Amino acid sequence: MFNSNFDLEGHFEERESIFTVLSPEELKELEKARQVIRCRRNEIIYKEGDTPTGMVYLHEGKVKIYKEGVGGREQIIRMVKSRGLVGFRSLLAGENHISSAVALEESIVHCIPEDFLFNTLLKNNNFSLRLLQNLAQELGFSNKRTISLTQKHIRGRLAESLLLLRDKYGFENDQTTLKVYLSREDIANLSNMTTSNAIRTLSTFANEKVIAIDGRKIRLTDVNALEKISMLG
Numbered sequence: 001m002f003n004s005n006f007d008l009e010g011h012f013e014e015r016e017s018i019f020t021v022l023s024p025e026e027l028k029e030l031e032k033a034r035q036v037i038r039c040r041r042n043e044i045i046y047k048e049g050d051t052p053t054g055m056v057y058l059h060e061g062k063v064k065i066y067k068e069g070v071g072g073r074e075q076i077i078r079m080v081k082s083r084g085l086v087g088f089r090s091l092l093a094g095e096n097h098i099s100s101a102v103a104l105e106e107s108i109v110h111c112i113p114e115d116f117l118f119n120t121l122l123k124n125n126n127f128s129l130r131l132l133q134n135l136a137q138e139l140g141f142s143n144k145r146t147i148s149l150t151q152k153h154i155r156g157r158l159a160e161s162l163l164l165l166r167d168k169y170g171f172e173n174d175q176t177t178l179k180v181y182l183s184r185e186d187i188a189n190l191s192n193m194t195t196s197n198a199i200r201t202l203s204t205f206a207n208e209k210v211i212a213i214d215g216r217k218i219r220l221t222d223v224n225a226l227e228k229i230s231m232l233g
Contacts, residue, residue: 017083018134021126035111039103046087048100054113056086061107062169062180066189067099076190077142079168085134104180149192156233158201159226161191166220181216
């Protein structure tokens with residue numbers, strides 16, 4: 001990672017940000033305390049086993065959160081979009097990171113120091129509530145994904161992953177092309193399957209006219225069919 005002089009004045013006041021509940025004084029403190037960092041594509045933000053020193057706020061870009069399993073195989077457990085929070089669970093729990101975070105594209109992150117975070121949580125009840133809600137939403141998502149990844153068949157898992165990417169990142173201007181470009185290995189790691197199974201199933205979906213593939217670009221040509229495949233598992 002490398003420091004950036006990017007001017008982000010006022011960004012924390014935007015509507016989608018968790019920081020909208022901060023007072024003007026707290027926002028000023030945050031502006032002074034944060035460290036703004038630009039990450040290149042495939043650059044590690046933090047690694048499994050690292051000790052967290054603060055909370056990471058993804059200002060711009062896309063990030064994957066993954067955990068290494070048996071034999072070094074990755075399992076992607078969460079995808080993060082702009083204005084998302086990263087790495088705060090371990091910080092709140094007083095634990096080392098149990099997963100790794102990597103930028104999927106050039107991204108800008110704000111590293112928010114531990115002291116500022118905990119002092120603000122103690123003083124600002126609304127901010128504490130927002131963070132609790134964020135944590136609860138993550139827990140609900142993780143529970144739902146665990147069931148899907150362990151009980152659905154390969155087709156259902158892959159269909160769900162494609163719909164997840166749609167919901168998280170949306171479409172390009174054509175309203176069919178996913179606005180995220182993952183390698184086949186990443187798609188497999190998101191869907192709890194081998195890369196060869198992911199490639200084979202994507203090809204099957206393409207033959208069935210459910211999706212269209214152009215390199216890393218994936219178009220969802222029949223969302224209704226994809227939703228049905230995901231639902232049936």
